[in-house]
Amino acid sequence: MIHSLEAHACPVPDSGDSATITLAHGEGGRLMRRLIREHILTSIGNEFLTVLGDAAILPPLAGPLALSTDSFVVTPLFFPGGDIGSLAVYGTVNDIAVAGAVPRWMSLAWIIEEGLPVGTLIRVLASIADAAARTGVRVVTGDTKVVPRGTADLLYLNTTGVGEFIHAPPPGPAALVPGDRILVSGPIGRHGMAVMTCREGLAFQPPPTSDSAPLMDAVAALREANLPIRAIRDATRGGVAAVLHEWAEMSHRTLSIDENRLPVTPAVFGACEVLGLDPLFVANEGTMVVATTQESASDVLEVLHSVPETDQATVIGEVTDRAIAPVVVRRSLGRPMPLDEPLGAPLPRIC
Amino acid sequence: MKYVDEYRDPNQCEQLVDTIQRTASRVWTIMEVCGGQTHGLLRHGIDQALEKKVHLIHGPGCPVCVTPLESIDFAIELAERPDIMLTSFGDMLRVPGSRTSLLRARAAGAQVRIVYSPLDAVQMAVTNRDRQVVFFAVGFETTAPATALAVQQANRLALRNFSLLAAHVRVLPVMEMLAASDSNLVQGFLAAGHVCTVTGSNCYEAFANRHQIPVVVTGFEPVDLLLGILECVRQLERGEARVRNCYPRSVHAAGNLQAMAAIDDVFEPCDRPWRGIGIVPLGGFRLRTQWARFDASERFPRTVQPARESPDCRAGDVLMGRIKPTECDCFGTTCTPENPLGAPMVSAEGACAAYYRFKSQGTRSGVDLHGIWKQ
Numbered sequence: 001m002i003h004s005l006e007a008h009a010c011p012v013p014d015s016g017d018s019a020t021i022t023l024a025h026g027e028g029g030r031l032m033r034r035l036i037r038e039h040i041l042t043s044i045g046n047e048f049l050t051v052l053g054d055a056a057i058l059p060p061l062a063g064p065l066a067l068s069t070d071s072f073v074v075t076p077l078f079f080p081g082g083d084i085g086s087l088a089v090y091g092t093v094n095d096i097a098v099a100g101a102v103p104r105w106m107s108l109a110w111i112i113e114e115g116l117p118v119g120t121l122i123r124v125l126a127s128i129a130d131a132a133a134r135t136g137v138r139v140v141t142g143d144t145k146v147v148p149r150g151t152a153d154l155l156y157l158n159t160t161g162v163g164e165f166i167h168a169p170p171p172g173p174a175a176l177v178p179g180d181r182i183l184v185s186g187p188i189g190r191h192g193m194a195v196m197t198c199r200e201g202l203a204f205q206p207p208p209t210s211d212s213a214p215l216m217d218a219v220a221a222l223r224e225a226n227l228p229i230r231a232i233r234d235a236t237r238g239g240v241a242a243v244l245h246e247w248a249e250m251s252h253r254t255l256s257i258d259e260n261r262l263p264v265t266p267a268v269f270g271a272c273e274v275l276g277l278d279p280l281f282v283a284n285e286g287t288m289v290v291a292t293t294q295e296s297a298s299d300v301l302e303v304l305h306s307v308p309e310t311d312q313a314t315v316i317g318e319v320t321d322r323a324i325a326p327v328v329v330r331r332s333l334g335r336p337m338p339l340d341e342p343l344g345a346p347l348p349r350i351c
Numbered sequence: 352m353k354y355v356d357e358y359r360d361p362n363q364c365e366q367l368v369d370t371i372q373r374t375a376s377r378v379w380t381i382m383e384v385c386g387g388q389t390h391g392l393l394r395h396g397i398d399q400a401l402e403k404k405v406h407l408i409h410g411p412g413c414p415v416c417v418t419p420l421e422s423i424d425f426a427i428e429l430a431e432r433p434d435i436m437l438t439s440f441g442d443m444l445r446v447p448g449s450r451t452s453l454l455r456a457r458a459a460g461a462q463v464r465i466v467y468s469p470l471d472a473v474q475m476a477v478t479n480r481d482r483q484v485v486f487f488a489v490g491f492e493t494t495a496p497a498t499a500l501a502v503q504q505a506n507r508l509a510l511r512n513f514s515l516l517a518a519h520v521r522v523l524p525v526m527e528m529l530a531a532s533d534s535n536l537v538q539g540f541l542a543a544g545h546v547c548t549v550t551g552s553n554c555y556e557a558f559a560n561r562h563q564i565p566v567v568v569t570g571f572e573p574v575d576l577l578l579g580i581l582e583c584v585r586q587l588e589r590g591e592a593r594v595r596n597c598y599p600r601s602v603h604a605a606g607n608l609q610a611m612a613a614i615d616d617v618f619e620p621c622d623r624p625w626r627g628i629g630i631v632p633l634g635g636f637r638l639r640t641q642w643a644r645f646d647a648s649e650r651f652p653r654t655v656q657p658a659r660e661s662p663d664c665r666a667g668d669v670l671m672g673r674i675k676p677t678e679c680d681c682f683g684t685t686c687t688p689e690n691p692l693g694a695p696m697v698s699a700e701g702a703c704a705a706y707y708r709f710k711s712q713g714t715r716s717g718v719d720l721h722g723i724w725k726q
Contacts, residue, residue, distance in 0.1 A: 200467060260361070269352055275467075332364045332573040335396035340708045343688050 021116045026146030035144065039122055043129040048105075048140035056140035058105060058162075066101035066163035068092065073156050077120065079198045081190070081210030084157060085127030087285060090214045091236070092161035093135045097216040098232045098288055100169025100223075103135060104162050109143040111156040124155065135214045137161070170229040173247035173291070180230055180319040181297035182255060183290045185218060185310040186211060187263040188240050189279030190287070193271045204274075208267040213286030218310040222290070225303045230291040234284070238342040240316075241280040241327070243289045245341045248326035257317035257339070259331045280329075281342045291319070354600065358572030367577035368400045375404035375584050380536050382529070382672055384522060385543030386413030387571050389702050393709035395573045397580075405580060408672035409705075411525050412543050414490045415442055415698035416670060417625040422518045423448040424655045426487045429516065429647065430461035436479060438472040439487035440494075441465045445697045449658030469494075469501035476505065476513035485647045487516045493545040495519045495636055496610035499617035502638070502645050514647040519636040520623060522546050523554060528631055529671065530562040537672070539583040541569040541576075544598040549614075551606025555594045563592040570598040617642055626694055627660070627667030666693030669702050676703040683707060 024031045041050055048056045072088045082090075088108070096103040108128070112121070132139055193208035215234060222229055233243045240262075244255045257280075264272075264279045272279050286309060292300045297315055304313035325338030357363075383389055389409045392398050398407050411417055427448050430437035437453070444454040444463065457463040462482075466472050469486050476484035488498040498519065505513040522543060529535055542555060547568045555566040565586040569579025579597045586593060596602050614636070623635025638646045660666070664686065665679040676682050676695065686692040688704055695701035 200465075202467060266352060269355075273352075273355065331395045332359045332361050333368065333396050333400055334361060334365075335399060337394065337396050337709050340688075 019118055021112050021114060021118060021121065021146055023114050023146050023148065026112070026144060032144065039118075039125055040142070040144075043125045044108075044132055044139045046138050046140070048138065049142065056105070056107075058140060061104065061164040063101075063165040066096050066099045066165060067160065068095040068099070068163075069158070069160040070095060071156060071158045073153065074195060075153055075199055076195075077124065077155055079210055080194050080207050082194075082212035082285070083124060083127050084155060085124040086131040087210075087212050088157040088159050089128055089131035089135060089137065090212055090286060092159040093137050094215045094234045094286070094288070096161045096163035097214070097219045098234045099163070100167070100219070100232070101163030101165045102220070103137045103216055104164055105138050105140045106159050106161045107141045107143075108139045109158040110145065111152055111158070112144065112146045113152040113154050114146055114149045116154055120155070131214070135216060167223055170231055173231040173233075173250040175230050176247060176251035176253050176255075176291055176319045178253065178318075178320050179294045180291050181294055181300075181315050182244070182257065182317045182319065183292070183297070183300060183304070183313055183315050184235070184240060184263065185215070185288045185290065185304055186286070186312045187265045187268065188235070188284060188287060189264060189268045189272065189282035191285040192239065192282035193268045193277075193279075195283075196275075197271055202271070204267060204271050206267050208265065208271050211284055211286040213309045215286060215288050215309060218288070218304055218307040221303050221307050222300065225299065227296050227300050227303065228293050229300070230293070232288055232290050234286075234288045236285060237283050239279070239281045239283055240287075240289055241278075241339055242342050244280075244327045244339070247289075247291065251319070252322060254320045254323040254325065255317060255327045256320050256323070256336060257327070257329045259329050261314060261316045263312055263314045263316075280339065294318070355572065358570070358574040360574060364395075364573050364577060367574065367581060368397075371401060371577065371581050371584055372404050374581065374588060376588060378404055378406060379538050379584055379587050380406045380408060381539045381541060381580060381583050382408040382410045382537040383541040383569070383576075384410040384412040384526060385541075385546065385571075386416065386698065386701060386705075387545065388412070388541060388543065388569060388576060390705050391571045391573065391576055393705045395576075396709075397573060397576055401580065405584065408537060409669070409675075409702040410529075410540075410672060411625065411628060411670040412491070412522065412546075413670075413695065413698050413701050414494070414520055415446055416666065416694040416701045417520060417628065418443070418446065418489050418518045418694070419624045419626045420449055420660060421624075421655070421657050422487075422516065423453075424450070424658055425648070425653055426485075426516055427451060427453055427456050427461070428653070428655050429485050429651060430456050430463050431459075432651075435483045435485055435651075436462040436464060436475060437485050437487060438464045438466045438475060440467075440489065442698045443487060443489055445691070446694050447691055447697070469498045470504060473501050473504050473508070473510070473513055476510050477508065480512060483512050483514065483650075485514050485516055485651075487518065489518045491520055491522050491543065491546045492549045492614065493543075495618065496549060496607070496613045499613040502617050502642055503613070505645060506642075514645050514650050515638065516647040517618070517636060517638055519618065520625065520631075521620060521634055521636065522550075523558065524620075524634040525625065525628070525631050527558065528628075528634075530558070530564060534673075537564070539565040539567065539587055541579045541583065542566050544568060544570040544575070544601060547596075547598065547602040547606070549607050549610045551604050552594050552596045552602060553604050553606070559592050559594050565592050566594045568594070568596040568598050568602050570601065625670070627664075627670045629667075661692045664693035666695050666703070669693075669695050676706040679703075
């Protein structure tokens with residue numbers, strides 16, 4: 001009899017909490033709570049997040065606020081020099097920092113494709129925790145959704161950052177005048193080439209590594225040095241060329257760049273040569289463009305060189321009255337040649 | 352970086368410009384055959400630096416630009432079939448067909464994958480046995496050897512789900528067509544360095560002799576380009592018509608014998624329509640009969656009708672060097688890299704895109720019309 005009962009017992013439901021994320025993790029029940037408690041709170045918890053309320057209740061800030069939102073959909077999730085987790089934190093922090101504010105808090109929303117290994121999630125969380133600790137930004141609210149396999153690419157992250165203006169921000173690109181100097185904070189094109197070569201399985205040796213890094217310390221150092229900064233922008237998608245075009249448009253000036261002054265690592269240079277790409281158009285994730293006065297350029301360089309993330313900062317050009325094109329590059333013959341605007345993602349050339 | 356920095360040296364560039372100016376006693380008309388060379392000349396402003404002594408005509412050597420509309424339409428039709436994964440090189444994706452591009456087709460759900468080598472397409476066929484993988488093979492003799500190797504590899508692996516949409520083209524026949532044209536004013540050719548890496552330079556001897564025209568094998572960096580132009584100008588001044596190799600770090604007179612053998616094993620020359628130019632006798636490669644089982648146009652029925660080019664687009668005149676891109680009424684107005692009417696506005700190597708990129712924006716009227724073709 002007992003034997004028979006056992007034979008007809010309902011099967012124990014699959015808890016689904018073993019090695020991979022299932023749809024059940026996203027549906028607000030026990031699995032979800034366990035995921036949050038065991039993994040998320042242990043790595044990035046703080047007094048605001050641990051409450052697990054519908055909204056984070058935050059103390060008032062003295063200055064005006066900066067608010068910035070971003071989504072991270074990088075493939076592969078892990079690449080030389082970084083991963084989606086640190087990228088999400090640094091990307092959020094950098095948007096706030098280059099706007100002239102001090103990053104304080106951020107939200108973090110996960111869109112997870114069913115089947116993502118829990119181990120992958122834990123690795124990303126560890127990276128987020130490290131990046132948050134490095135920058136001092138606190139993850140104060142979040143969300144987790146799981147979508148059916150095939151409707152997302154493993155993992156997407158969405159963030160919103162909140163920063164506080166303690167000092168007035170730089171006036172911005174409209175204030176550029178002829179003679180101003182243009183700087184980049186480090187070698188360009190690293191993130192885009194790192195991700196592209198990794199994604200496409202191109203075996204460059206050494207492989208290009210991403211520049212993914214926080215820029216808040218460099219921006220803070222510039223502010224503390226009280227130097228006349230005209231504008232700061234992180235050169236993400238579209239690369240340095242996109243920033244130059246935006247500034248040229250807003251200032252009605254021409255931005256003139258010297259090709260032989262552009263800092264490019266041998267790995268990025270080689271990969272770009274092989275694929276027929278121009279590093280000026282390739283994305284960065286921890287490199288900014290700075291405009292300052294002619295007189296202050298060397299002081300700005302000195303300050304940037306004192307910060308580890310920007311110790312290879314270089315002057316790459318200057319602002320002139322509007323010339324033949326909004327942005328020009330001087331190449332081998334020293335003639336100013338127009339630089340066009342980035343058009344979508346760069347596609348490798350045939351030969 | 353070795354092999355790059357020394358060929359971009361500003362001092363050497365200035366010296367070469369100066370030497371060319373002093374060597375040329377009159378204005379010479381020289382055609383750079385390859386789109387990569389056009390890109391380099393315009394990117395560095397070499398055409399402007401030399402404009403008092405050298406008129407540069409931009410040749411038809413952009414393989415993406417000359418791929419016929421009907422091939423692109425057929426590639427798109429294949430990509431839209433649910434059982435087919437279409438693979439090609441990156442800059443082929445933006446080229447407009449008659450109704451859409453591969454990039455737009457991909458956005459609409461077609462399976463289109465960028466590959467960096469034809470062998471990657473073979474690998475995709477290995478890992479996607481339930482799908483037909485078609486490689487849209489474009490390019491001159493430069494890329495044809497790798498395509499040939501891909502076919503040989505697919506044969507070794509006995510793959511039944513790999514095939515080729517072969518649109519490879521050959522450079523010498525189109526140069527022959529240009530040089531033989533009554534309206535030709537080209538006085539010297541800069542032969543395409545990458546193509547010559549495969550074919551060698553010997554193959555131009557008979558051509559140079561027959562047409563009494565210098566052929567200088569030329570690379571792509573500014574110093575390479577200036578050295579090629581200088582050699583061409585020197586020959587023209589002396590009344591010579593020789594084949595000279597100014598790209599010896601890459602090109603040998605006999606070429607790459609293994610690469611040529613791979614091409615010869617898999618392909619045979621055939622007449623081929625070039626977009627904007629028309630049929631070029633022996634201007635293309637097709638699969639030899641014994642490899643026909645890898646021919647996508649045999650394997651899959653074609654339903655698209657041959658399409659007509661935009662009547663306003665003058666890509667053919669540009670590709671044949673009859674006009675500069677800026678002389679086309681559509682240039683920069685109805686035809687831009689965002690909305691190209693013709694292929695030369697798409698590829699990084701296309702003459703129209705190179706002009707759009709590197710010439711003063713919004714100053715079309717300032718461009719000198721050289722009048723290099725006889726009426």
